[in-house]
Amino acid sequence: MPMPSARRDRWLALALLLAVLGLAYLLLVHPWFTQPLREIDADVAALREREQRVQAQLQQQPQIEQRLRATREALQQRPGFLREATAEAAAAALGAKLQDAVAMASPGNRSCTISNRTPLTDNRRDAEFVRVAMQVRLRCGVAELATVLHSLETGSPRLFVDNLNLIAQRFQQSPNESGLGLDVSFELAGYLLPGAAADGAAPAPAAEPGAAPQPPSAAPAPSPAVPEEGQEVADEA
Structure with a gap:
């Protein structure tokens, strides 16, 4: 029976060929061609999804700009920063x-008066906002002090009130004072708009071309030394 044996050998050879082709595909084709193509397809899908998100955000741009303008207008109506251009002008505005707050709390300065106010230097480095502050000392009654602090803050x-110190006083320093109340010291501070100090600082004027340089001022001649008492003076020859 040679025919069945030959047919079986052909089917066996075909099966072995398919197995070899499958093994070659798994070892050579899939890791070098199919897998990279699948990764590229995944990257393309991720990029398309990201593009859709970006497009959705771009479509919201008019609404976001409108809300930003409304927020800026609201901040301009209630400014939180000092509007002055320089720190010196802002310090004067703080004073x-x-x-005004003291005069409103105590007309005539009978129950509240300003003892001292001194501008403070902002020594912070790499600060985002310029801090304008002054050291304040008041002599006030309790109710007047509460009114002043509430009006300032x-x-x-x-404005911000920092380092508040209260000391009770029992003496009258001026005829207008009642002699009762508190000796108060605190720091009153505010912040300039970002870039206001840089915009307000004027550049130094440049020297005119062709101007003659100023000669150095002559140093005064040294005065002759006066001999001390008891010092011997040589006789003239």
């Missing part, structure tokens, strides 16, 4: 606001 622009 004026303090004086709830007004516009936004």
